[in-house]
Amino acid sequence: MKGLIWMIRGILFDLDGTLLNRSVSLHQFIKAQYERNYAMLTNVKPQHYFDDFITYDQNGYNHKKNVYQSLVEKYELDHHVGELLLEDYYFHFHEHCLPIEGFDHLIHYLKQSQLQLGLITNGETEFQRNTINALALADVFHCILISEEEGIKKPSPEIFQRGLYMLGVTANKTIFVGDHPTNDIKAAKKSGMCTIWVYNSHYEKPSEADFTVHSLVEIPDIITSLNKEDTDENK
Known part of the structure; x- marks a missing residue:
């Protein structure tokens, strides 16, 4: 130099x-989101939800709208579930920032x-x-x-x-x-x-x-x- x-x-x-x-913050958020929205995700195992979210997220370079769309398609959930989960992300993610x-x-x-x-x-x-x-x-x-x-x-x-x-x-x-x-x-x-x-x-x-x-x-x-x-x- x-x-x-x-x-x-x-x-x-x-x-x-x-x-x-970001990694630790996101991990904590995903687990909390699953617990918070369990009623919509009863047929999805928590570890599968976590692993698939991380995969689709692509270290933050895939927009969350696409992440949730991919989750909805994989788990064959109603379309509105993806919209609700996306809203949940925008509303709650910052509670987990570390x-x-x-x-x-x-x-x-x-x-x-x-x-x-x-x-x-x-x-x-x-x-x-x-x-x-x-x-x-x-x-x-x-x-x-x-x-x-x-x-x-x-x-x-x-x-x-x-x-x-x-x-x-x-x-x-x-x-x-x-x-x-x-x-x-x-x-x-x-x-x-x-x-x-x-x-x-x-x-x-x-x-x-x-x-x-x-x-x-x-x-x-x-x-x-x-x-x-x-x-x-x-x-």
Whole structure:
């Protein structure tokens, strides 16, 4: 990284899988949804419902409307059951939102720092706002960009440039933190940012990642190290 970064001024974060522990949150939601709607799912075994939901969900890249349609077709349920389950998802998912390991430590550090902080996430505006509120993040960031609201989504370079502009920082003074190899790490690196990959067992490690963390606790030390390296080089 020598010669590429000059004193970190800003950090941009992804949301799902980076700050939100989407996997654990979704697992808890699915189990609760089955119990809550057992009267409509009496002929479906709970483990089958869980396993099939995870399969159809495709790690979040299949819209829930399609997930529930697939479940309805497989279990030969009435069409309206799928609509009710989808409504249940939008209404109850955020009761189960849990953060990634090290979240509290990182947020405390960020609040005490002078860094410009931003969030860039793909997804539906209201749903992602509810996730942000569930994690008490609304007041942490100086800018929040949600793909539906912005009309563009990752990995489009434009949404990254928009985030940098809103924070008033340049790419070479900014870190992007994310878990998706293409939408987050490769795209952010292409935009000129330093990248931190939050380990996700669903993906192979992206070659574009400058750093890899297994816990958000590690991020403050990376920033400190980069800024110390810069200070030492400019003495």
